[in-house]
Amino acid sequence: MLLRTVKALAYLAGGLVAGVAGLVWAVVSTLVTAVLSVTQLGAPVFLGATWVTRRFAGLERRRAGWVLGAPIGSPYVPVRGRSLRERVLATAAQPATWRDLAWLIALFPLGLAGGVAAVVVTAVDLGAILAPLWLWAVPNPHAPFPARPLMTTVPGRFALVVLGLAVLPPAAWFVRWLAGLVAAAARALLAPGLHRRLVEETERLAATRRRVVDAQAAELRRIERDLHDGAQARIVAAGMTLALAARKLRTAASAGPSAAGPSAAGASGGADVGADIGLARRQLDEALAELRRLVRGIHPPILTDRGLHAAVAALAGDSPLEVTVDGDAERYPAAVESAAYFVVAEGLANAAKHAGASRCTVTLARAGDAVRVRVTDDGRGGADPAGSGLDGLRRRVEALDGTLTIDSPPGGPTVLHAEFPCAS
Numbered sequence: 001m002l003l004r005t006v007k008a009l010a011y012l013a014g015g016l017v018a019g020v021a022g023l024v025w026a027v028v029s030t031l032v033t034a035v036l037s038v039t040q041l042g043a044p045v046f047l048g049a050t051w052v053t054r055r056f057a058g059l060e061r062r063r064a065g066w067v068l069g070a071p072i073g074s075p076y077v078p079v080r081g082r083s084l085r086e087r088v089l090a091t092a093a094q095p096a097t098w099r100d101l102a103w104l105i106a107l108f109p110l111g112l113a114g115g116v117a118a119v120v121v122t123a124v125d126l127g128a129i130l131a132p133l134w135l136w137a138v139p140n141p142h143a144p145f146p147a148r149p150l151m152t153t154v155p156g157r158f159a160l161v162v163l164g165l166a167v168l169p170p171a172a173w174f175v176r177w178l179a180g181l182v183a184a185a186a187r188a189l190l191a192p193g194l195h196r197r198l199v200e201e202t203e204r205l206a207a208t209r210r211r212v213v214d215a216q217a218a219e220l221r222r223i224e225r226d227l228h229d230g231a232q233a234r235i236v237a238a239g240m241t242l243a244l245a246a247r248k249l250r251t252a253a254s255a256g257p258s259a260a261g262p263s264a265a266g267a268s269g270g271a272d273v274g275a276d277i278g279l280a281r282r283q284l285d286e287a288l289a290e291l292r293r294l295v296r297g298i299h300p301p302i303l304t305d306r307g308l309h310a311a312v313a314a315l316a317g318d319s320p321l322e323v324t325v326d327g328d329a330e331r332y333p334a335a336v337e338s339a340a341y342f343v344v345a346e347g348l349a350n351a352a353k354h355a356g357a358s359r360c361t362v363t364l365a366r367a368g369d370a371v372r373v374r375v376t377d378d379g380r381g382g383a384d385p386a387g388s389g390l391d392g393l394r395r396r397v398e399a400l401d402g403t404l405t406i407d408s409p410p411g412g413p414t415v416l417h418a419e420f421p422c423a424s
Contacts, residue, residue: 005172007066008179012111012118014063015182019111022056022104029053030101043084050091057100060107061190067176067183075099075192082368095193103189114182118175125171128164206401239284246277300341308337312344312362319348321357321377327364332371336420339396340364340373343404346393347375347416355379355414366422373418381412393418 029049036042054076065071075096081087091097303311309329316323331337344362351357357379365372383390385406397404401421408414 001172004067005176008176009118009122011063011066011179012114012175012182014115015107015111016115016119018060018063019108019115022060022111023108025052025056026101026104043088046088047084047091050097053097053100053104057103057190060103060186064183064186064190067179068187072187072191075190099189099193103186106185106189110182110185114178118178121171121174125164125167129161129168131158131161131164235284242277242280242284249277303337303341304334307331308340309364311337311341312364315341315345315348316362319360320352321348322359323348324359324361325364326361328366330366332366332420332422335400336371336422339400339402340371340418340420342396343373343393343416343418344375346389347377347414350383350389351375351377351379351414355381355383355412357412357414369421371420371422373416373420375416377412377414379412379414380410381408381414382410383408383414 029052033042033046033049036045058074061072061074075094077094077096079087079090081090300311300314302314307329308331309325309327313325316325332340347362348360351360355377357377360375360377363372363374363376365374383406385391385394385408390404390406394404397418397420402419404416404418406414406416
């Protein structure tokens with residue numbers, strides 16, 4: 001209890017100095033920033049003044065923590081922006097910037113009133129308790145009653161000691177209550193508000209979604225590996241076994257009849273078996289081709305092994321169009337590469353099937369924290385952005401916080417543009 005009272009008294013007494021300093025800084029920084037706002041110095045001066053104000057507010061949060069039991073959390077959102085103007089706008093858009101300034105102004109009357117009250121109550125009470133040690137040095141025979149007998153006589157001075165000790169508990173409670181009141185006001189203005197909580201919730205949801213998307217991409221890669229290494233390998237092995245059986249059957253048929261000679265029914269049966277084997281091989285070949293198309297539709301192996309640029313180059317090689325691929329071979333997160341790959345695949349397929357195009361250009365580029373994919377063809381245009389294929393692509397891109405735009409006027413050209421955030 002004594003420690004809490006001492007912290008409360010220190011907080012209120014410090015508020016006397018902090019209140020004056022905060023008011024002076026708030027007024028001076030606001031005036032200087034306002035005057036310089038019409039010049040090129042306005043932006044850096046605003047950012048510098050905000051930085052100092054936040055340091056001042058951070059000190060106030062720690063001071064309030066003496067009374068509240070724990071420091072007040074930081075309410076600031078990281079400022080993102082490449083240009084000076086973007087950083088200024090991002091800083092000014094945060095409510096915490098202006099709440100800090102409001103607290104520095106409000107701290108002056110609160111700190112003055114609270115500090116004076118706490119210091120006066122403490123000084124009077126301690127003065128009464130210590131009366132025998134100092135009142136003899138300031139005799140005042142003209143003091144009114146009842147102060148004169150209390151201050152000028154030894155029994156009166158010891159009576160002040162008793163009175164001071166009796167008043168000490170309520171005085172200490174008053175100091176703690178007053179400090180709690182001022183600290184609660186500081187918490188109301190300086191604690192993280194709704195804006196910070198919404199930003200944190202948004203970041204949490206975005207991180208959760210990224211984990212879900214990454215898990216989905218990993219699951220698709222697992223399915224692709226299982227199909228490639230399992231079902232596809234077994235189909236290939238079965239096809240080879242049938243091919244070997246067909247070869248043996250042809251060898252036996254070309255060897256001629258045995259000494260006993262096969263019957264006509266046996267020869268007919270062998271021919272039927274050969275036909276069945278041929279049919280089975282064709283069916284296996286068709287199943288294998290379909291399985292390979294399915295694997296490429298889930299997640300092409302080359303995308304995992306060599307990256308987006310190589311996978312797009314493979315698409316360009318398989319396309320009936322003349323396709324030019326521009327861009328570097330940089331690797332991106334698996335989910336981004338997968339979505340970008342299917343944007344290019346859909347764009348090339350639409351250009352070949354529906355647009356009547358003869359040439360197509362694919363551009364892969366990274367601009368800062370974004371990956372941009374552009375597919376341009378010289379076809380007839382008129383693509384429907386609400387079509388099932390393009391709509392499915394849009395949902396796939398938007399699942400990664402990306403954007404997909406389609407510009408396809410009648411007569412062409414058609415431009416498919418996708419942009420994905422990519423901080424890694």
